[in-house]
Amino acid sequence: MELRNPEYLAGILAFALLLFLLNKSSRRGYYFSGSLAVKKAGIFLRALSATPMLAYLLIAILLLLALAAPFTVQTRTEVVIEGKIIVPCIDVSGSMDEFVADGRTKLIVVKDILKEFSETRSDSDALGLTAFSGGGEGWGAGIIQRPTLSKEVFNVAATKVYSQIFGSNTSIGEGIFISVLAVNEMDWHAGLQKESDNSEIEFNIRRLWAAANSLDLPELGSPSPTAKTQDDFIISEAVRLTPPAKSKNRIIILFSDGDSNTGLDPIKSIWLAERLGIKVYYIEVLTAPSPPEAEEEVVAEDGLWVNHSPVRPPRVIVKLLPAARLIAQAGVGNDYSNVAEAHRPLVAAIKRTGGEYFSSNNYDDVRKFFLEISRLEKDLMTPEVKYDVSESYIFFVMLACGFFLLLVFVEVLINL
Numbered sequence: 001m002e003l004r005n006p007e008y009l010a011g012i013l014a015f016a017l018l019l020f021l022l023n024k025s026s027r028r029g030y031y032f033s034g035s036l037a038v039k040k041a042g043i044f045l046r047a048l049s050a051t052p053m054l055a056y057l058l059i060a061i062l063l064l065l066a067l068a069a070p071f072t073v074q075t076r077t078e079v080v081i082e083g084k085i086i087v088p089c090i091d092v093s094g095s096m097d098e099f100v101a102d103g104r105t106k107l108i109v110v111k112d113i114l115k116e117f118s119e120t121r122s123d124s125d126a127l128g129l130t131a132f133s134g135g136g137e138g139w140g141a142g143i144i145q146r147p148t149l150s151k152e153v154f155n156v157a158a159t160k161v162y163s164q165i166f167g168s169n170t171s172i173g174e175g176i177f178i179s180v181l182a183v184n185e186m187d188w189h190a191g192l193q194k195e196s197d198n199s200e201i202e203f204n205i206r207r208l209w210a211a212a213n214s215l216d217l218p219e220l221g222s223p224s225p226t227a228k229t230q231d232d233f234i235i236s237e238a239v240r241l242t243p244p245a246k247s248k249n250r251i252i253i254l255f256s257d258g259d260s261n262t263g264l265d266p267i268k269s270i271w272l273a274e275r276l277g278i279k280v281y282y283i284e285v286l287t288a289p290s291p292p293e294a295e296e297e298v299v300a301e302d303g304l305w306v307n308h309s310p311v312r313p314p315r316v317i318v319k320l321l322p323a324a325r326l327i328a329q330a331g332v333g334n335d336y337s338n339v340a341e342a343h344r345p346l347v348a349a350i351k352r353t354g355g356e357y358f359s360s361n362n363y364d365d366v367r368k369f370f371l372e373i374s375r376l377e378k379d380l381m382t383p384e385v386k387y388d389v390s391e392s393y394i395f396f397v398m399l400a401c402g403f404f405l406l407l408v409f410v411e412v413l414i415n416l
Contacts, residue, residue, distance in 0.1 A: 001392060004069035055407035062400035070392040083124030084249050084377055085147045088114055089179045091256040092161060093133040094168040100363055106257060106285075107163050113367050114158050118151045120374040127154040130179045131161050134171025134262040139209075141166055141174040141263075143182045172256055173264030176280065177209060179252040180273050184242055191241040203241070207234045208272075215268045221345030222267045235275065242276050251355075251377055253281045255366065270349040279377075280355040282346070283369045285362075 096107040104112075118127055126147035134140035142165070145157035188203035211231035216224040252273060260266050273280050339347055339359070347357045358369040 001070050001072050004071065006068055052407055052410055055403050055410065058403045059400045059407070062396045062403065066393040066396040066400065068393075070396070072390045072392060074388045074390070075386070082249060083122065083126060083149075083379055084251055085126045085128070085183050086121070086251045086253065086377070087128040087130055087147065087179045087182050088117070089130040089132060089141075089175045089252055089254045090114070090161065091133070091170060091172075091175075091258070092131045092163050092165050093170045093258070094164050095170075095257055096163045105163075106363070107161070109363050110255060110366070111158050111161065113370050115155050116367070117370045117374055118154050120371060121151070122379050123149065124379055125149070127151065128179075128182045129154060129157050129161070130175060130182050131165060132171050132175025132178065133164055133166040134169035134174060139166070139174050139178055139263075140169070140171035141178040143178060146182055146186070169262040170256065170258050170260055171263030172254065172260035173266040173269040175256075176252060176254060176266060176269035176273060177212065177264055179254070180269070180276060180278060181205065183250045183252075183278065184238070184276060187243055188238060188241045203238070204234060207231065208238055209264070211235050212268050212272045213264055215271060217267060217271055220267050220271065220349050222265055235272070238272075239275055244277070248277060250276075250278045251281065251373075252278055253283065253370070253373060255283045255285075257285045267345055267349045270346075270353060274349070274353045278353065280350055280353045281369075281373050282350050282355065282357045283366060284357075284359045285366060286359060 090107075090110055092107065096110075097105055099105055100109060102109075114129075121127065126149050127145075128147035129144040130141060131144055132141035144161055145154060148154060185203065185205065189201075192201050192203055193199050211234045214224055214231060215222070270280050339357070350357045356373075358365075360366070360369075
């Protein structure tokens with residue numbers, strides 16, 4: 001047992017001394033009559049006459065102990081599971097309508113992989129989904145589903161994605177930027193509203209996009225001589241409003257079947273993700289269309305085209321590049337020597353986030369990449385010591401009340 005106010009115990013000594021002095025003083029006044037009465041009284045009455053003095057002393061001691069605020073502490077260890085916030089960001093450009101060898105379009109293959117990926121995650125993980133293409137109105141990308149703990153909601157959201165939803169081009173930078181918003185935007189708005197006590201205020205997303213677009217990153221091969229340094233504030237504000245405890249658990253997995261050809265520079269979006277503590281994994285499939293004479297008739301299983309175009313587009317069959325290009329295998333001494341020179345700044349930017357760059361010419365490898373990422377990004381299981389504090393002062397108060405009732409009873413008996 002511990003005491004919060006041990007200094008109150010000094011009052012016990014003072015009170016005991018006071019009782020002693022009072023008792024000594026009372027004996028002086030009634031010495032002869034008191035002595036004679038005690039001699040004539042029986043043992044029971046003599047013990048009874050001493051009870052009030054002892055009861056007063058015990059009541060005082062118990063109340064002083066209660067004021068000292070005694071408490072006991074019990075410790076226990078609990079395992080706390082920290083889930084991940086994972087946002088796959090998938091390419092829905094026009095090329096995703098092409099068929100692969102098993103008769104499915106590339107987009108359908110990726111949807112099936114996403115469903116399998118979701119099943120590998122624990123119930124403590126939140127899964128979101130974004131998509132990008134480019135060339136349409138708006139950002140060229142969009143949030144399909146904000147992070148949710150429901151795998152069912154995530155899988156339903158994936159079925160709603162169709163190709164060219166945001167245009168026909170490939171805007172990888174916009175996709176990463178939108179994915180950053182998917183994991184952080186609500187926190188930014190909530191933080192500003194709490195600070196300003198204004199439920200209407202919102203973080204300036206367009207200003208953040210403009211600031212990211214004007215970044216000067218010569219070390220990553222993306223210089224911008226006309227960078228708007230005055231917009232550094234909005235990036236710092238985004239970092240300030242991002243909960244540090246959550247940032248380490250936030251992940252973006254980007255999938256694309258080609259290079260970015262419009263919109264925000266991917267390196268700048270990845271740099272922004274790094275500043276916010278978000279890890280980025282990048283999966284790329286390198287393919288090329290086959291020549292007309294090598295085409296074969298391939299029919300989708302449902303007979304429908306995922307872009308819902310009223311006019312059926314010409315059949316295109318994907319020809320895989322001749323040599324396997326498994327550029328990176330996470331967890332095994334990564335070798336990027338085969339990466340094209342133009343891609344090396346992109347790989348460097350990804351590595352700075354703590355993520356990995358994967359490249360192949362095979363959609364079976366895409367599945368392996370997603371499962372490898374799932375293996376790497378396990379839930380954090382952290383043992384935490386919990387302290388249970390039990391207050392004990394009420395016990396001493398109840399004892400004091402009991403002795404007080406005893407004192408009243410004794411006084412009644414003496415005066416009978």
